[in-house]
Amino acid sequence: MNNYLQAIILYAIKKFQGERSVYAIYHMLQGKKSSQTIQDAHLFGLTNIFGTMPVFTRQQLNQNIEQFLKDGFINPTDKTDAYEISGHGEGILAGYLLNNPFPTYLNGWKYQNITPVFWGRLNLLIQTISHIVHNERRFYPIQRNLKIQSFVKEFLHTHRQDRDLIARHLYEELVSLLEGQSDLKRDIFILKLTGVNRIGLTFEQIAKSKEAEEEYVRFMFFDSLHQLLAELGDGADHPLLASLTYDWKRGGNPHLTQSTQRTLQYLLEGRSMGEIAEIRRLKQNTIEDHLVEIVLSDKSFPIHDYVSGEDERDIAAAIAELGTKKLKAIMQMVDNKQISFFQIRLVLAKMGDQ
Template identity: 50%
Template sequence: MIRHYLEAVILYSIKMFKGERSVHGIYHMLKGKKSSQTIQDAHFFRLSPLFGTVPSLSREELMKTAAGLENNGLIDPGTREDHFIISRQGEELLTEYLDKQPLPAALNGLKFHSEAFAFWGRLSLVIQSLSHIIRSQKSFYPIQRNLGIQSFVKQFLSGAGKNRVLLSEHLYSELVSLLETREALEQKIFVLKLSGSHRIGYTYNQIAAELADDEWHIKFVFLGTIHFMMEQISMGKGDYPLLASLLKNKGNSNNGSLTQSSKATLELLAKGYSLQDIAGIRKLKSNTIEDHIVEIALADKEFPIHDYVSEKEKMLILRAAGESKTKQLKSIKMLVKNESISFFKIRLVLAKAGDNL
């Protein structure tokens, strides 16, 4: 049996990796490690929604979970150490489990994991502050202890006009407009997490007890709700001006999920520098710059790759990838049988193909 939602998430990740990455790859992916390899894995194995969704995960907890899954027959050892594949029993139990409690459709960890904490922190503290202010309660214990969040909220409130009642009404209207389309469970969890002059927001554990649910499921549903809100707000239609002002990075940039090093490479690419030029300018190895280019292609589906891969090479790679039915580069390269096609070219074509493979 699957004991809790996090175990289901880990089992799902093992299933998607198909034994081609170790459990340490799952660890980095769920923690949200900003490395080219981890970001590429999230894309290649269709795990972008889960990227960075469990920042508190420890290696010990992950290895213990994997050991439990193996002991219960839900996963089998792969061809290399710490590599696993899901068993037939694991497939059946996972399907049954996720049919009842699916991954939140709006979950988008790769896009929002680094901004979600700041957005929720600002929103929850603004709501708590307004709740006290309109009741003339000037002194209260802030639910968010992060000094950056507190400073932001003070500036937000000082620049939002003196009519706090009107501000509260407008904010309430924007939240209702967003949340009225969501499932009752999402609405309930969101409301229970809020703090005001009359109550302190519930912890995940308290919500789980209140709703007789799994604490990890509560966490993922709530995170999916926050990601949904951020996606709707960042579309820039102007429907949620107050909430938009709480986003750390306004707008919907394709570069948001890039590492800082890849952003620097992208800036030089935009100026017309070649791969070799950039490696020289940045004093980095060419294969490091290649990693950046693959990462950029994953983040921006409009990024042109014809400067690096010919159309003929692209078709050979796609054909080999289809025949191999794997994301293992060595397997694809063996099938290609073309010395001019490097691992870099294969990775780049896979990045552009995305879920179409």
């Protein structure tokens, strides 16, 4: 295996077990907000890599698939463009990940939207404060996004106390969180920061300095950011850092698409799926997709209005016995003409990657 990208692709092929085409991996890494891709991310345990490579291309995917076939890492299935990892591929992948461990805290599904915003705000805030405390008021902002610039200006306007005090508190909060990270992740995070008389390094520059692969460095940086976000909690111990994410947390369920959030609001008002479809002028199937997405995001969401307890147990038993997430196979195993594919999808969503 030549690089970390290949490890990620082969890892996804292993997870899919030949039940999805390789182009599902393409959509997964890009973070496509379709019902199918969102459902696949949860059902096959790939929420970690969801949306982690938004510039990933079909050409990159196809080139790696061709190489995998040539090297005997994967085998074709009877489904078009679907492959299973071979025994040889399993061994190669395990050996590679032993030396290049998979990120522990990586959760692209959960943090896909907030990650670039959080990092942009934090990096610009550190750059700005570091210049202020060194009495250098003129500098080129590392972050060109006007919304992020506006946020940092508002942050500094709100926190009017002594800038040296803010700098010290921000430093203390960061140190307390970074101390719990690996040396590599901590170093990558620090090397990416911009301040007085220093510009954050690129992933390529960090990779060279660490004698590591660039893609691996990039994933470790995401892992570092996601660990920070996960450990911020309610912000009681890290109020300054947590305040960089408050607007994201207040925006309802940040993991649902906007359309699904609208459907959820109608459901909470007691509307039926048929009523919602009519009100929103959408197909019933679309509302069903939204409901599956809601259950994927919130396993405690009640589904008994749509599938009885007995049918849920029958479907869950069939899934466990078959060891597959193929709807037709599950339907045949249950052998109940009253059960629909939608109900099977709901139970799959509730079970998650079990």
